[in-house]
Amino acid sequence: MSRPYALVIRGGTVVDGSGGEPCEADVAIAGGLVAAVGPNLGSGDEEIDARGLIVTPGFIDPHTHYDAQATWSSRITPSSWNGVTTAMIGNCGVGFAPCRPDQRETLVEFMEGVEDIPGAVLDEGLPWTWQSFEQYMDALDARPYDLDIAAQVPHSPVRVFVMGQRGVEREPATPEDNAAMAQLAAAGVRAGALGFSTSRTLNHKTLDGRPIPTLTAAEDELTAIGVAMGTVGAGWLQVISDFKELDEEFAMLRRVVERSRRPMAITILQNDRAPDGWRRLLAHIADANRAGLPMIGQTLTRATGVLLGFEISINPFSGRPSWEAIAHLPLTEKLEILRQPEFRARLFTEECADAFVAKRVLRWDRLYPLGTPPNYEPSAEQSVAAIAAREGRTPEDVAYDYLLEQGGKAMLYRPVSNYTEGSLDAVGEMLRHPHTLVSLGDGGAHVGMLCDASAFTYMLSHWVRDRAAGERMPLPWAVKRMTRDNAVALGLEDRGLLRPGYKADLNVIDLDGLTLQCPEPVYDLPGGGRRLIQRAEGYAATVLSGVPVYRDGEATGALPGRLLRGPQAGPRAGAAG
Numbered sequence: 405m406s407r408p409y410a411l412v413i414r415g416g417t418v419v420d421g422s423g424g425e426p427c428e429a430d431v432a433i434a435g436g437l438v439a440a441v442g443p444n445l446g447s448g449d450e451e452i453d454a455r456g457l458i459v460t461p462g463f464i465d466p467h468t469h470y471d472a473q474a475t476w477s478s479r480i481t482p483s484s485w486n487g488v489t490t491a492m493i494g495n496c497g498v499g500f501a502p503c504r505p506d507q508r509e510t511l512v513e514f515m516e517g518v519e520d521i522p523g524a525v526l527d528e529g530l531p532w533t534w535q536s537f538e539q540y541m542d543a544l545d546a547r548p549y550d551l552d553i554a555a556q557v558p559h560s561p562v563r564v565f566v567m568g569q570r571g572v573e574r575e576p577a578t579p580e581d582n583a584a585m586a587q588l589a590a591a592g593v594r595a596g597a598l599g600f601s602t603s604r605t606l607n608h609k610t611l612d613g614r615p616i617p618t619l620t621a622a623e624d625e626l627t628a629i630g631v632a633m634g635t636v637g638a639g640w641l642q643v644i645s646d647f648k649e650l651d652e653e654f655a656m657l658r659r660v661v662e663r664s665r666r667p668m669a670i671t672i673l674q675n676d677r678a679p680d681g682w683r684r685l686l687a688h689i690a691d692a693n694r695a696g697l698p699m700i701g702q703t704l705t706r707a708t709g710v711l712l713g714f715e716i717s718i719n720p721f722s723g724r725p726s727w728e729a730i731a732h733l734p735l736t737e738k739l740e741i742l743r744q745p746e747f748r749a750r751l752f753t754e755e756c757a758d759a760f761v762a763k764r765v766l767r768w769d770r771l772y773p774l775g776t777p778p779n780y781e782p783s784a785e786q787s788v789a790a791i792a793a794r795e796g797r798t799p800e801d802v803a804y805d806y807l808l809e810q811g812g813k814a815m816l817y818r819p820v821s822n823y824t825e826g827s828l829d830a831v832g833e834m835l836r837h838p839h840t841l842v843s844l845g846d847g848g849a850h851v852g853m854l855c856d857a858s859a860f861t862y863m864l865s866h867w868v869r870d871r872a873a874g875e876r877m878p879l880p881w882a883v884k885r886m887t888r889d890n891a892v893a894l895g896l897e898d899r900g901l902l903r904p905g906y907k908a909d910l911n912v913i914d915l916d917g918l919t920l921q922c923p924e925p926v927y928d929l930p931g932g933g934r935r936l937i938q939r940a941e942g943y944a945a946t947v948l949s950g951v952p953v954y955r956d957g958e959a960t961g962a963l964p965g966r967l968l969r970g971p972q973a974g975p976r977a978g979a980a981g
Contacts (some may be wrong), residue, residue: 408446409434410950413912416454420902421461421887423880425588425623433908436964437975441902443974452911452945452952460883461900462489462551462909463860463947464890465644466669466841467702469519469849471499474544474553475528476930478963482937484550484849484856485957489909489948490846490891490899490968495605497618498642500530501540501558502565502588508532510572515616517610518603519849520717522933529837529930530756537561537592541967549965550953552895552909557592558641559602559618559629571617577625585625586632593639598894599669600629604645604653623656632663635739638895638971642702644671650681654688661697669893672701672840673708673821674720674830682834684964689839692907700893703834705867706780707819710765710850714812715925716737716936717852720766720803726751742804752800765818768792768799772818777920780862781828781873788816815923835867835877835885841893842885846980851935855923858938860886864944865918879915895971905975908950911943917950918942 413431418441420426430445431438468491470480483491493499498514512530516523534540537557544553555587563571566584571577577585589600602618609615626641633639641660647653661668674682685701692699712719715735721727730741741747756762765771772782780838784790788806792799807814822831834840847857863886867877891900899907923938939957946954949964 407449408432409439410447410450411908411952412445412448412451413454413459413910413945413947414451416457416459416912418459418902419880419883421884422903423884423888426458426880431902432909433947433950437910438904438906438908440904445637447745450952452912454944456914457876457944457951458879458913458915459902460487460911460913461887462911462946463487464490464894464896464900465843465845465847465857465860466492466890467495467843468493468845468847468857469495469521469664470553470847471850472515472521472526472530474547475531478548479550479959480553480847480965481550482855482939483845483938484946485943486861486955487911487943487946488551488679488845488847488857488860489897490552490948492552492554492556492598492894494558494599495601495642496599496608497559497601498608498616499558499561501534501537501561503532503561504535504565505901507530507561507564510564511561511601511881513610518608520852521849522852522929524931525929525933530935535543537588537681538595539599541592541595541597541969547756547886548963550963551948551965552957552968553965554598554640554896554968555596555603555756556599557589557597559600559621560616562588563617563621574615574617574620576622582625582628583703589629589870590632593633593636596967597639598635598968599640599642600929601642602626604643606646608644609981623659628662629661630660630666633666634664638670640667640894642669646684647681650684650712651688654685656689656703658692658697658699661692661699667698667700667893669700669702669841671844672703672834674824676824677819682830685838686834686837687900690953699839700836701834701840703840704822704844704856705728705835705842706828706831706856708844708854709780709819709823710855710934711774711817711855712765712771712807712853712976714742714813716806716815716934718758718761718765719807720761720771720800720816721756723749723756724751724754725757735812739808742808742812748804764820767779767802767818770818770823771799771803772817774815774922776922777819778922780866781871782817783873784826794847804870813924818962829874831967832852832867832874841890845892851929853936855936855938858920858940861918861920861940864913864915867921869915869918873905875889897974898972908947910947912945912947914942914944
């Protein structure tokens with residue numbers, strides 16, 4: 405005999421995504437939607453006991469890079485292990501469509517350099533069953549997933565598709581080029597893309613040091629694309645920029661928004677070279693919104709940092725000749741050599757030839773043992789330099805010995821952005837700003853040196869529950885920031901609230917037991933490629949479209965996730981969050 409509901413989440417503390425006070429209630433689901441929220445609801449074909457647990461909408465990450473992974477895998481991990489039920493790909497202007505056959509290697513080089521995804525993995529894994537962006541969307545649409553995927557049209561492929569080598573060399577676009585790029589962007593949005601993305605940062609380079617094609621794209625190029633999207637009436641513009649001339653750069657981007665009437669999302673980071681630049685940027689964004697121009701910042705819940713270890717992409721000794729001679733070896737063989745006193749002594753005398761490590765990473769006072777569970781807000785006293793001073797040793801000695809721990813799998817943490825003052829106070833200000841989104845999980849990118857897809861779990865475990873270095877955040881507010889706020893910003897009005905008629909994407913979480921595990925390298929990419937993953941304990945269930953996809957961290961086998969095409973209407977006109 406059929407029961408009233410397909411699934412009932414029984415007796416949990418419901419934090420519904422609206423920002424309102426939690427309440428103890430059942431959540432009943434039917435037809436993939438929330439059917440009812442309240443006490444003592446009828447029975448379900450399946451039930452989950454949520455007593456003592458919190459029940460939230462599924463998290464929505466607007467900034468990931470699963471553009472490749474989504475073509476070969478139905479599991480969008482590690483984001484889906486961390487409560488994310490909707491992920492946006494196609495960020496930072498890099499991706500794989502549109503693409504002519506003779507341009508494939510060029511796009512692989514861009515993604516390899518910008519997002520640290522090995523070219524050999526991409527060569528092995530990408531099926532290349534498309535040329536147009538619409539065909540790429542069809543390829544994604546044909547695969548089921550463990551979360552829903554939204555896509556953006558990336559600028560670099562569009563520029564190369566239209567301009568060929570001129571685009572690669574960053575030559576100015578002609579009016580005809582601009583018209584052709586605008587047409588492709590608009591066609592992508594008509595096919596269901598939720599935005600168009602571009603990069604204007606020197607940090608985004610190919611492995612041989614060449615900037616990607618969009619770095620110096622002129623205002624008329626961006627305006628033509630934005631205006632074409634405005635004609636369609638959908639999609640946002642996603643931008644990352646160095647903002648070296650902050651006022652001038654922002655003024656240009658503001659004019660693009662004014663002409664296009666499309667929203668713009670801008671990455672917000674604290675840079676050590678201009679520690680207050682992010683505040684000026686957010687002040688400009690606030691001023692634009694007061695003028696009726698929809699501009700918003702995307703922020704991470706912690707520092708943007710890199711991990712260092714003997715099994716992953718970099719360590720404090722990368723770029724030294726003796727290390728480079730053994731870097732290709734399996735970890736067990738490396739460890740045999742690393743434990744030899746003569747090798748260690750020789751390594752310590754050598755200079756680093758890796759510019760990234762030497763200039764941006766190797767500061768002993770900003771390198772910290774990651775710890776178990778990982779500590780993403782370490783104090784100055786926990787740095788390698790401070791440990792070395794206390795113990796009367798050199799920083800090299802301390803770092804080397806620590807990285808040999810855990811069978812050579814221990815990691816050091818180097819916060820690169822958002823940590824100028826040695827705390828996450830600046831991040832807290834960013835998160836609380838009225839014109840920012842919780843974002844930048846970056847899942848699928850930088851697979852050999854970071855794993856920030858866990859940033860949504862961190863919002864709850866650190867900012868809501870554990871933070872001792874400063875102010876914590878209210879649970880209802882934090883949940884709203886990761887759910888309904890992001891849904892509305894992306895035009896996904898059908899999700900982000902646990903109310904009748906909304907899409908039944910939700911998490912059942914043991915907030916007291918929510919714990920991030922240490923990142924770990926695995927070799928599950930195409931061709932045996934390596935990536936860093938990070939799991940979390942405390943997710944009793946993640947439900948997508950009314951179907952449990954994970955129970956106690958283990959996959960159920962269900963894959964109800966699909967590609968989203970275009971904005972999604974809410975259950976009723978004017979539904980409010």
